[in-house]
Amino acid sequence: MKAGQDEIIRKIKDKAKELGLEACNWVPASSLNEEKTHFESWISGGMHGEMGYMERNTDKRLNPELLVEGAKTILVVLQNYFPEKTQDDKEAPVISKYAYGTDYHFVLKDKLRKLLQFIQNEINPCEGRPFVDSAPVLERAWAKKAGLGWIGKNSNLISVEHGSFFFIGELIIDIELPYDEFGLVRNHCGNCTKCVDACPTKAIVAERVVDARLCISYQTIELRGELDKNLGGQFENRIFGCDICQDVCPWNLKSVPHSEPGFEPHPKLLQLKKEDWNTMEKPLFNELFKNSAVKRTGFKGLQRNLKFLGNG
Template structure:
């Protein structure tokens, strides 16, 4: 088959697997992105997320992850929920409403690569979903799927930003999509003005060390800095403020992916329910949820912090 045939098949399979957008770019070193990442790290905006500093060379060169890499396939999967949790309860970022996206999407990438090998032939490749040194937003832009907004999220004109980004690097030559040209944030600064901790800077840089998601998920220390008190807007796990206020998310539609259907406890738990949650019940209820990433002790810390605000 020709690379045109292969490209058409791959895009067809991604739709069948539940991905909403697929873009393909030539696998090349990301030199300009490397310079931006290096500057961000040098300013300490990764906070205690030291893993961001690791494997720098792997992040910028796909051939270091897949020898002989020819193509980077970028996929978007919608996770926007049809229903929201009660407003008077500690808030959970919408991406964590359902099953852990790492588990869900990783299995789909494995299936996609299996289809490629069964139909196209011997293909070497690796799939990644927010768990390896891949600059997925950069690849998304290069494959025509959208632009990076002021809030650091990939924005798609048809779908907004409530989607997961997955990457499949393969040693197969394919037809490539045109990079996304333009920035459609215009003069809008709603995300900057709405950010509770002023983590979004004027120069389209997000200070990760000031983000609520960082404090409630990534920070493993026992205490959240006193300077953050009164700024969390009742967010217990993650934060969606900058996405909720983004005008492009008026195009968000409820996801049809069953695995992302909200866990009943997230929708129904009151503040008291969260506070009375035992570690055993936490492990039982959230065993397939991204919330387990914060661990029981981290969740308890976050709840205490909200109580003190």
Template sequence: MSVEKIKDVYLYPMAPAENNASIIKSTAKRLGFDFCGIAKAGFLEEEAPRLEDWLNRNYNGEMGYLSNHFDKRLDPTKLVEGAKTVVSLVYNYYPSNELPAEKSDIKLAKYAYGEDYHFVIRDKLNEFLEILREEIGEIDGRGFVDSAPVMERQWAQKAGLGWLGKNSLLLNREMGSFFFLSELIIDLEVAPDTPLAKDYCGTCTACIDACPTDAIVDNGVIDASRCISYLTIELKEAIPNEFKGKMENWVFGCDICQDVCPWNRFSKPHQEPRFQPNDELKELSKSDWQEITEETFGKVFKKSAVKRTKLAGLKRNVDFLTSN
């Protein structure tokens, strides 16, 4: 290895894997990602028995797809041929302004007020890969944003971006948990980061105590079939009567376990224009929600993640609340 001596300081050329890591992290920052962590792709051995047990307990409810592609879910090298590296990315969505729920008392999860994050982040991941190919050379890989069997929280922890809280979400000491996770799985050798080994939740049980449907059954273990997010989005049948009076006006998703988390006092407003609520959504009153039509639904939620429920699902959720 050549060494260049400048003013008695020896400068060693950066190894290729380290140079790749530097390029990836600078690109992430340029594209607006708040944090970027890197892990070596491989089998998540410790997660296999946990995932199997969780599925055996039917905590996935009607989300049968979570039992599909078991091997791929645990090993990204089976998902992307030749994969060597998982790049985990954090993108903030904490709102900068008062949310429209103050007017109608009907609540959406904070991430759902703006444009669907799948579109916003997928655009960035595509651009990310293009930049890497320009700066490094031919790279094979794919970008993922909650759209494939990738254990994103586990990979983010392995990449040093945070730890898994009692509510099962990834927590970051600098910004809490109001962020999206996404990944680049690529066939490039990149110097990995050190996993965060410490759990900074300590003895805090705020999220467990606050959950109105008792969905957090153990430290980091969620019975998804009892989670308000599942009940309002994933569940296609009628919401069980046992949850009457426990939904706290959530009609799409839920933020309760995040709102009470002490680490979210460090949340800062996002800088993404596409996440701002549209004007039509801001003007919906409670009666507008109760009487929402196909035309209004299509106009207000044209680019929103709320479209996942379709009009029938949203009306079911609103009716369930108002019939309490």
């Protein structure tokens, strides 16, 4: 590799680090032919539940050139969200760690825009578009291709260095970049089945296959209408998302607290006691979750979830 190419790689990775990203690597934009069968089988099995958007734009999920005209390179980044502290009251209803602070879509997309601007100004003029879990991109597949980890039995990307408490973001651009030399990360799960065994609703139905209809995260966030009564009493006090399969993963012993100010929780949030959640009214909900991912389910959705716990 030429010295100039080494310099480009170093500059981009240094900028990603400056932005507070845990990792950044990139690969040529190409079709995800290997992932096609797995994804289509998951959809045809109905495991996406009511997430109709997963059925749409399958071609775009598999071919990045349909998302960004002339796509040449996909940069993949990781953003740590592991908190320093969790909820004080162990009897209180639990929300996923990723939802403690500002909605990650805003935080990570802003960083990707800055990274794009840096590439445009300091490396080479180009056109591009950032993606953060809000467009038809198979982010874990691209992260795996970029050598950032392997897909665990719970279908999450797991990093040797960072565990799995991170968000994945992509930047698709229309120029080629010199590529760092890396190999694909081999699967390190081995015979471990801790995530499979710990899932209270048995949503991990096969290796790397999660039936969303059984997943607590899907039930408490994505599902509209009534929750599945057959899962009553199995949510282990979760009311928004679920970290159980990550909490038990040995690789997350490597997790260290993030340093992203945007992910710091509202001062009152972690102090809420069980009765505070059960008597919460909308003004407090709006105060706590003004810019949070919890707004996805809304106040009524949170009430529904709390009621379901009471009926379990």
